[in-house]
Amino acid sequence: MLFFTQCFGAVLDLIHLRFQHYKAKRVFSAAGQLVCVVNPTHSLKYAPTRCAAAQASAEQGILPPCHHHEAVHDPQLVPCTCPLFSCPWEGHLEVVVSHLRQTHRINILQGAEIVFLATDMHLPAPTDWIIMHSCLGHQFLLVLRKQEKYEGHPQFFATMMLIGTPTQANNFTYRLELNRNQRRLKWEATPRSILECVDSVISDGDCLVLNTSLAQLFSDNGSLAIGIAITTSKAHSSEAEM
Amino acid sequence: MLFFTQCFGAVLDLIHLRFQHYKAKRVFSAAGQLVCVVNPTHSLKYAPTRCAAAQASAEQGILPPCHHHEAVHDPQLVPCTCPLFSCPWEGHLEVVVSHLRQTHRINILQGAEIVFLATDMHLPAPTDWIIMHSCLGHQFLLVLRKQEKYEGHPQFFATMMLIGTPTQANNFTYRLELNRNQRRLKWEATPRSILECVDSVISDGDCLVLNTSLAQLFSDNGSLAIGIAITTSKAHSSEAEM
Numbered sequence: 001m002l003f004f005t006q007c008f009g010a011v012l013d014l015i016h017l018r019f020q021h022y023k024a025k026r027v028f029s030a031a032g033q034l035v036c037v038v039n040p041t042h043s044l045k046y047a048p049t050r051c052a053a054a055q056a057s058a059e060q061g062i063l064p065p066c067h068h069h070e071a072v073h074d075p076q077l078v079p080c081t082c083p084l085f086s087c088p089w090e091g092h093l094e095v096v097v098s099h100l101r102q103t104h105r106i107n108i109l110q111g112a113e114i115v116f117l118a119t120d121m122h123l124p125a126p127t128d129w130i131i132m133h134s135c136l137g138h139q140f141l142l143v144l145r146k147q148e149k150y151e152g153h154p155q156f157f158a159t160m161m162l163i164g165t166p167t168q169a170n171n172f173t174y175r176l177e178l179n180r181n182q183r184r185l186k187w188e189a190t191p192r193s194i195l196e197c198v199d200s201v202i203s204d205g206d207c208l209v210l211n212t213s214l215a216q217l218f219s220d221n222g223s224l225a226i227g228i229a230i231t232t233s234k235a236h237s238s239e240a241e242m
Numbered sequence: 243m244l245f246f247t248q249c250f251g252a253v254l255d256l257i258h259l260r261f262q263h264y265k266a267k268r269v270f271s272a273a274g275q276l277v278c279v280v281n282p283t284h285s286l287k288y289a290p291t292r293c294a295a296a297q298a299s300a301e302q303g304i305l306p307p308c309h310h311h312e313a314v315h316d317p318q319l320v321p322c323t324c325p326l327f328s329c330p331w332e333g334h335l336e337v338v339v340s341h342l343r344q345t346h347r348i349n350i351l352q353g354a355e356i357v358f359l360a361t362d363m364h365l366p367a368p369t370d371w372i373i374m375h376s377c378l379g380h381q382f383l384l385v386l387r388k389q390e391k392y393e394g395h396p397q398f399f400a401t402m403m404l405i406g407t408p409t410q411a412n413n414f415t416y417r418l419e420l421n422r423n424q425r426r427l428k429w430e431a432t433p434r435s436i437l438e439c440v441d442s443v444i445s446d447g448d449c450l451v452l453n454t455s456l457a458q459l460f461s462d463n464g465s466l467a468i469g470i471a472i473t474t475s476k477a478h479s480s481e482a483e484m
Contacts, residue, residue, distance in 0.1 A: 150392040173424075182415075182475075183448075188426035205455035206425075213447035233424075 035115040035225075036107070038144075040127045041084055081163070081194040082106070083143050084128055096163050096194065097139045100132060108132040108139070116226040118144050121219050125154040132163070135230045139163040140174070140191060142228060143198050156215050158187070158226060159198065159207035166193040170233070176208050177227040178218040185210075185218070190233065277357040277467075278349070280386075282369045283326055323405070324348070325385050325440040326370055338405050338436065339381045342374060350374040350381070358468045360386050363461050367396040374405070377472045381405040382416070382433060384470060385440050398457050400429070400468060401440065401449035408435040412475070418450050419469040420460040427452075427460070432475065 080087035081096060082104045089099055100106045109131060118129040129144040144158045158176055162169040169191050178185045187208035192201050201207055210218070218224055322329035323338060324346045331341055342348045351373060360371040371386040386400045400418055404411040411433045420427045429450035434443050443449055452460070460466055 150395055153392055182432045184428070184430040186426070186428040190424045205453045206459060209451075209453055209456060211447045211451055214451060217448060 034109065034111045034113075035117055036109050036131060037117045037119060037223075038107075038129045038131050040118070040120050040123050040129055040146075042127055078195060081141070081161075081198070083130065083141075083145075083198040093164065097132065100141070100163075106130055106132055106141075108134055110134045112136070113227070113229045116142060116144070116228055118224045118226070119222065121146070121156075121215060121222055121224050133160075133228065133230070136172070136232060138168070138172070140230065141194060141198075143202075144224075144226070145202055147202065149203075154212055156210040156212075156224075157202045157205075157207050158210075159201050160191045160228070160230075161194045161196075161198060161201070162191045163194045166195065169193040173231050173233040175227075175229045175231075177229075178210075178224070179227065180218045180220065180225075183217060185214070191230075276351065276353045276355075277359055278351050278373060279359045279361060279465075280349075280371045280373050282360070282362050282365050282371050282388075284369055320437060323383070323403075323436040323440070325372065325383075325387075335406065339374065342383070348372055348374055348383075350376055352376050354378070355469070355471045358384060358386070358470055360466045360468070361464065363388070363398075363457060363464055363466050375402075375470065375472070378414070378474060380410070380414070382472065383436060383440075385444075386466075386468070387444055389444065391445075396454055398452040398454075398466075399444045399447075399449050400452075401443050402433045402470070402472075403436045403438075403440060403443070404433045405436045408437065411435040415473050415475040417469075417471045417473075419471075420452075420466070421469065422460045422462065422467075425459060427456070433472075 076092060077090040078093050078096060080089035080091075080099060080103075082100055084104060087103070089103065091099060097108070101108060111133075112135055114133060116129075116131060123146070125146040125148045127146045131142050133140045133142055139162075141161045141163060142158070143161070144156060146154050146156055148154045160174040160176070162172060172191050173188060174191050176187045185208075189206075192206075215224060318334060319332040320335050320338060322331035322333075322341060322345075324342055326346060329345070331345065333341060339350070343350060353375075354377055356375060358371070358373060365388070367388040367390045369388045373384050375382045375384055381404075383403045383405060384400070385403070386398060388396050388398055390396045402416040402418070404414060414433050415430060416433050418429045427450075431448075434448075457466060
């Protein structure tokens with residue numbers, strides 16, 4: 001009897017995992033706005049052991065970090081900017097997007113205004129929700145992170161980074177907007193360059209910060225919808241640079 | 243020699259106090275917008291001893307809480323809603339504004355859009371910055387509080403309360419806006435009624451919440467400017483109720 005109960009439990013777990021995988025891939029259009037369902041990923045950077053990391057990635061169907069290749073000391077090479085892994089990859093800025101897409105399986109979305117729908121907000125910290133966003137001829141990385149800066153008090157941090165240089169980043173303004181339960185919270189800033197570290201932007205708190213109570217007020221059924229818009233802050237300066 | 247040094251120190255302290263007092267009263271118009279300089283006040287509610295409270299109020303030129311009068315059990319009477327003091331005053335809702343003004347010396351400002359300029363943001367928690375705001379035929383209480391929810395990590399909480407009933411409060415929307423250093427943070431919500439406790443709104447985190455690092459990014463020379471706007475959320479419903 002116990003054997004059958006365990007089998008049934010395992011089947012239910014498999015169905016749940018399959019559903020989660022399906023949700024991650026789902027991109028649909030609601031009320032004319034592109035909504036992207038983004039599933040959480042446990043950051044493996046701070047995993048206590050390599051074994052635990054491998055196990056977590058196997059559980060979540062994520063590829064392990066790519067293998068170290070020969071170190072090349074070319075100043076034009078940038079390290080892998082994926083916030084999830086301590087990845088030893090290096091390459092030119094132009095190929096970072098394809099590396100993030102192919103090796104770390106980060107989805108990319110097109111459109112000036114999109115809705116980022118982060119699921120399973122209740123999962124324990126540290127957890128990341130990540131997508132790339134292609135807009136105005138550039139690619140951006142959106143990171144939502146649940147982290148305990150103060151022990152026992154998880155907070156949510158959201159920021160947008162340009163996959164480009166700091167000079168290019170200065171030409172844009174990004175806006176993150178939460179809107180629910182007769183409350184609205186908007187954060188507008190210049191994106192930081194991916195060459196700066198996501199971790200330091202978040203530890204500096206120079207991003208949209210949400211306490212758990214506010215995150216709950218803005219959540220619907222465990223999911224948080226963040227409206228994203230990107231505009232050029234200086235007309236033509238982007239073109240001139242290109 | 244020591245005596246003269248001490249005397250000089252005392253004179254400097256007096257000049258500083260006088261300047262602080264002058265700043266608190268100052269209301270000026272910059273770039274067409276009404277800017278109100280608001281000085282901090284230490285909350286005396288949680289003061290460890292009565293002596294310390296009396297000393298603090300004497301130092302800051304604030305009147306001590308009014309004396310207890312005879313308890314009247316009239317359901318139309320509301321308690322004093324001043325967030326600074328445990329005041330035993332009771333009265334009708336219509337006279338709360340004059341009580342706050344006369345007994346607790348809270349300033350009142352007119353205008354649909356004002357700038358609340360909180361000074362001395364570096365002062366240790368708990369500290370409050372409070373004004374009343376008269377607009378659209380009603381009075382609102384704006385509270386900015388520096389408080390340590392997590393020991394050693396002070397945060398800033400800002401909310402707006404209607405000096406009226408919860409039904410009346412539902413007719414309005416308030417907006418708090420911070421704008422500096424190419425960053426903008428906006429919070430929009432329905433004001434809560436003064437009949438609900440300011441302390442519980444803040445402890446629930448259902449308000450604008452700022453970490454110290456974000457508060458510093460938005461501050462200029464130790465002062466934080468918050469743009470405030472109030473609008474009616476339902477047309478004519480306010481008039482109908484009146």
